[in-house]
Amino acid sequence: MRAAYVVFPGSNCDRDVAVALEQATGRPPHAVWHKAAALPDVDLVALPGGFTYGDYLRPGAIAAHSPVMRAVCAHAHKGGAVLGICNGFQVLTESHLLPGALIQNASLRFVCKDVHLRTETATSPFTAGYARGQVVTFPVAHGDGNYVIGDDDRKRLEDQDRIAFRYCEAHGALTESANPNGSVANIAGVLSENRRVLGLMPHPERLADPMLGGSDGARLFASAVEQLAAA
Numbered sequence: 580m581r582a583a584y585v586v587f588p589g590s591n592c593d594r595d596v597a598v599a600l601e602q603a604t605g606r607p608p609h610a611v612w613h614k615a616a617a618l619p620d621v622d623l624v625a626l627p628g629g630f631t632y633g634d635y636l637r638p639g640a641i642a643a644h645s646p647v648m649r650a651v652c653a654h655a656h657k658g659g660a661v662l663g664i665c666n667g668f669q670v671l672t673e674s675h676l677l678p679g680a681l682i683q684n685a686s687l688r689f690v691c692k693d694v695h696l697r698t699e700t701a702t703s704p705f706t707a708g709y710a711r712g713q714v715v716t717f718p719v720a721h722g723d724g725n726y727v728i729g730d731d732d733r734k735r736l737e738d739q740d741r742i743a744f745r746y747c748e749a750h751g752a753l754t755e756s757a758n759p760n761g762s763v764a765n766i767a768g769v770l771s772e773n774r775r776v777l778g779l780m781p782h783p784e785r786l787a788d789p790m791l792g793g794s795d796g797a798r799l800f801a802s803a804v805e806q807l808a809a810a
């Protein structure tokens with residue numbers, strides 16, 4: 580599987596994503612600058628976390644209008660896979676590749692800690708390596724991770740099995756105290772209709788090696804490699 584990741588001014592998780600992708604694919608991914616008008620010939624494009632353009636206006640709002648996003652949208656519209664992590668998820672909602680929006684955490688504070696996530700569907704290239712209901716640990720680090728979506732759109736997500744992960748307790752219960760940011764229905768990550776675009780606030784690349792304290796995140800990248808190579 581061939582992968583690329585986009586570097587925007589203010590990206591700060593691009594190198595971590597590159598390491599996780601290289602670990603999974605066995606070769607270094609292409610780095611693509613935000614001014615690029617075209618993407619290299621790849622199966623997966625990752626949008627890393629960070630504070631693109633200083634999070635001005637709204638996180639991800641300016642990045643959504645950068646030249647490279649026209650190419651990323653074209654890649655997604657022809658069935659290419661896209662993974663948006665944290666600020667990358669914010670860029671995906673601002674680009675309308677995923678529904679809903681990410682607003683300021685309910686606590687009005689930046690939250691940085693490991694959280695438990697319940698895998699809600701194994702039917703996607705990114706989640707096929709987990710079992711439905713499996714609880715995994717990924718870190719969160721954001722000020723604007725509070726996922727909001729209208730009732731009709733949320734029902735569509737649920738009916739189409741497009742909620743990838745929800746914040747939960749260690750044993751899988753969906754409680755308010757397990758929700759780090761106030762997201763509606765504890766939603767941590769969602770899929771596009773064709774299931775090939777995933778956006779999530781937690782950072783799988785930050786727990787992708789036992790040396791980092793855990794490797795639950797590595798499975799997400801490995802799964803994408805297996806699924807996209809098989810496609």
Ligand SMILES: NC(=O)CC[C@H](N)C(=O)O
Binds near residue numbers: 634720
């Ligand atoms: N690590 C990240 O990508 C989080 C940054 C993000 N712009 C925020 O909501 O704070």
